[in-house]
Amino acid sequence: AQTVTQSQPEMSVQEAETVTLSCTYDTSESDYYLFWYKQPPSRQMILVIRQEAYKQQNATENRFSVNFQKAAKSFSLKISDSQLGDAAMYFCAYRIYTGTASKLTFGTGTRLQVTL
Amino acid sequence: DAGVTQSPTHLIKTRGQQVTLRCSPKSGHDTVSWYQQALGQGPQFIFQYYEEEERQRGNFPDRFSGHQFPNYSSELNVNALLLGDSALYLCASSFGYGEAFFGQGTRLTVV
Numbered sequence: 001a002q003t004v005t006q007s008q009p010e011m012s013v014q015e016a017e018t019v020t021l022s023c024t025y026d027t028s029e030s031d032y033y034l035f036w037y038k039q040p041p042s043r044q045m046i047l048v049i050r051q052e053a054y055k056q057q058n059a060t061e062n063r064f065s066v067n068f069q070k071a072a073k074s075f076s077l078k079i080s081d082s083q084l085g086d087a088a089m090y091f092c093a094y095r096i097y098t099g100t101a102s103k104l105t106f107g108t109g110t111r112l113q114v115t116l
Numbered sequence: 117d118a119g120v121t122q123s124p125t126h127l128i129k130t131r132g133q134q135v136t137l138r139c140s141p142k143s144g145h146d147t148v149s150w151y152q153q154a155l156g157q158g159p160q161f162i163f164q165y166y167e168e169e170e171r172q173r174g175n176f177p178d179r180f181s182g183h184q185f186p187n188y189s190s191e192l193n194v195n196a197l198l199l200g201d202s203a204l205y206l207c208a209s210s211f212g213y214g215e216a217f218f219g220q221g222t223r224l225t226v227v
Contacts, residue, residue, distance in 0.1 A: 004158070037218075043204060045159070045218035091158050095216075101172035102213045103149065106158030 004092050004107035012113040013082045020067075021077045021110045023092030033095045034068065035104070036077045040088040048090070051075065079112075087114040118143070120209050120219035128225045129197050137192040137222045141209030147171075148190040149216065150182060153204040165190055166212075194224075202226045 004025045013019035025034070036048040051059045051068050058066050063083075067076045075094075079086055092107045121140045129135050141148055147166045151159035161174035165184035179195045188209075194201055202225050208216040 042220060043206075043223075044220045045206065045208075047215065047217075050215070093158075097213060098172055101164045101166070102210075103161040103164060103172060103174070104151075104159070104208075104216065105161070108156070108158050 004094060004105055006092055006107035006110050008110045009108075010111045010113065012115060013079070014115050015082055015084060017082055018078060018080045019082055019112065021079075021090050021092075021112070023075045023077070023107060025073050025075060025092070025094050025105075025107075027073075027094060027096060027105075029096045031097065034066075034075045035093045035095065036064070036066070036075075037091045037093060037106075038086075038088045039091060039109070045091070049077065082114050084114050084116075087112055120145075120207055120217050122205075122207050122219035122222050124222060125220065126223045126225075128227060131197055131199060131226055133197050134193065134195045135197060135224060137194075137205050137207075137224070139190045139192070139207030139209070139219060141188050141190070141207075142217050145209035145211050145217070146188050147210045147212060148184055148188065149208045149210075150190070150192045151206040151208065152176070153206055153221070155203070159206055162192070197226045199226050 032053045034051040037045045049061045063080045089109045093104045149164040150162040153159040163173040164171045168184045181193045184190045204221045206221045207219045210216045
């Protein structure tokens, strides 16, 4: 079965500190993309960062970076200099192509709380 | 650019009824996917539409059906509603296999 596991239901970080959210996945495909999405109370899924599986270099977007370990099927998200606006649900996901379509498979999410 | 818009934002239905949810994709996008997000869970893929045809379907019963119109907008229909169909329904659009952009979802409550 193709799955995404987020083992941390909730995490808390102080403002300006760094936090790492964990994610492992299982797919038999060799070509896929990995994503971290943020879902604030507004419910809209917002793309935070993306990683192509064939790229060894870890993706970085401003304060957000990933640690991609392909052999271990691990894809963690590091948030540096945390801000109050980072508080949200974070979902790890991967996308594969089936030849005719592409679909996202999501984990169960990690709720991030940011405290003063 | 209005982004992906979904209507209605909230809906309450009775068991056994039928419901139709609507999605307008982001300008320039031709592919629409639907996801169901139960409370406390991640979104689950329902199906994807391209060129008015269902490309792929997730593990959902035939009570879930969809349609895509020539202007790329899409509808999700659910027949014979069950209590377990209560969830947030998310629409995502993309240009082909490109990045998916999500709408704010429709919160469906079945009573």
